[in-house]
Amino acid sequence: MxxxxxxxxxxxxxxxxxxxxxxxxxxxxxxxxxxxxxxxxxxxxxxxxxxxxxxxxxxxxxxxxxxxxxxxxxxxVIPVTEMFRDPETFQAFRDGIVPELRKLPYARIWHAGCSTGEEPYSMAILLEEEGLLDKTRIYGTDISEGALEQAKDGVMPLERMQLYTQNYQASGGKRAFSEYYVSDHGLVLMKPFLRKNIVFARHNLVTDRSFNEFQVIFCRNVMIYFDTVLREHVHRLFYESLAVGGFLVLGNKESISFTPMAERYEVFDDANRIYRKVV
Known part of the structure; x- marks a missing residue:
């Protein structure tokens, strides 16, 4: 230095x-x-x-x-995010988790470390196509107030839409991706119906506690920046926040293995790092 x-x-x-x-x-x-x-x-x-x-x-x-x-x-808190990032994970969600959510009267999904909101909006699109959006509440949380303000506005750069469209199609998308946004002056605005069931709020995984019970928690490529002590702390937070039978979705470089919570989950989809709480 x-x-x-x-x-x-x-x-x-x-x-x-x-x-x-x-x-x-x-x-x-x-x-x-x-x-x-x-x-x-x-x-x-x-x-x-x-x-x-x-x-x-x-x-x-x-x-x-x-x-x-x-x-x-x-x-x-450098954000690394895109819509339908790792499309195979969203395809696995459609194929494996959506049938389980259909059995429930209501579901809550938490996207922890959601940055500027690309992942929650992706989930809203997926749930809309599967007929589940109206009975699901999506929570997007992040440590950055600035990122959350951008997420609440639902505004994204137009030049990223080609990549996002490719991701959407690879994730099993069922419509034309352009149905979900309007473009204006080099920006894209996600349509209001996608935002109606999303709650964006500041939450610090390090210092804040659980704030609800969830059927699904997404936390992908956030804990790779944490040391072992902090990772174990966050895994306990997620375990306390998940309903029995709920799903934890991690990033492709992360795993529940070798954490104190490992034996309380079963591997639901190893390739896509999806785990299910069993006790």
Whole structure:
């Protein structure tokens, strides 16, 4: 980080630890148990942009300048999302989970770490095509207020629609994808009927508790940034939030294996990282 002198790795780690502690105490965002290498890379990026040579100077800046903090926050919660991302997972949902949801009078689906809302809107489209949208409430939560505001508006860039259309078709989509949005001045607005059963709200997986009982929880490629202690904490949160017989859908690099909750699930679809709570 210091461009002029050799960096002491232990001192650097201490400074970043103090930075994360300061962020937590001042702003309530807890990154203290995020994977160190990922945090270090993002902090280094912010140091370069702000013209600082140490995390200690960055800490001083973010404590006294909320705008600087929000710039750093944008680095720490980089969203990686797209509609119908990993189409095979949505196809597996249609084939395997939808028949189970049909048996229920009502269902709640939680998309944890939903970023700007692409995944919840994808789910709304899928449920509409399967005749289940009216009896399902979709919850999209994220740590970032800015991402959630964008999600609530349902606005997306027009240039991404070609990719999203390909994903939709590969996921088993049954209509023309263009039926679900209107385009205007280089932007796309998702149609209002898709938004009516989606609730977007801020929720911090690190510090907040369960807020409802769910039949399905999606949390894909979020916990790869967490250390072991934090991953186990979040798995306990999800277990407490799932109804018996409910489904947990993880990212393709994640697994329930080797967590304290592993024996309380059965593997429903190993290829797509779908697990079912059995006890």
């Amino acid at each position: 210091n461009l002029h002198n050799p960096v002491d790795p232990e001192l650097e780690k201490l400074e970043i630890s103090l930075l994360l502690e300061g962020i937590f105490r001042q702003y309530g965002y807890d990154f203290r148990n995020y994977a160190y290498t990922s945090v270090k890379r993002r902090v280094t990026h912010r140091l370069q942009l702000e013209g600082f040579d140490t995390a200690t100077r960055l800490l001083d800046g973010v404590l006294h300048d909320p705008e600087m903090f929000h710039r750093l926050l944008g680095d720490l």
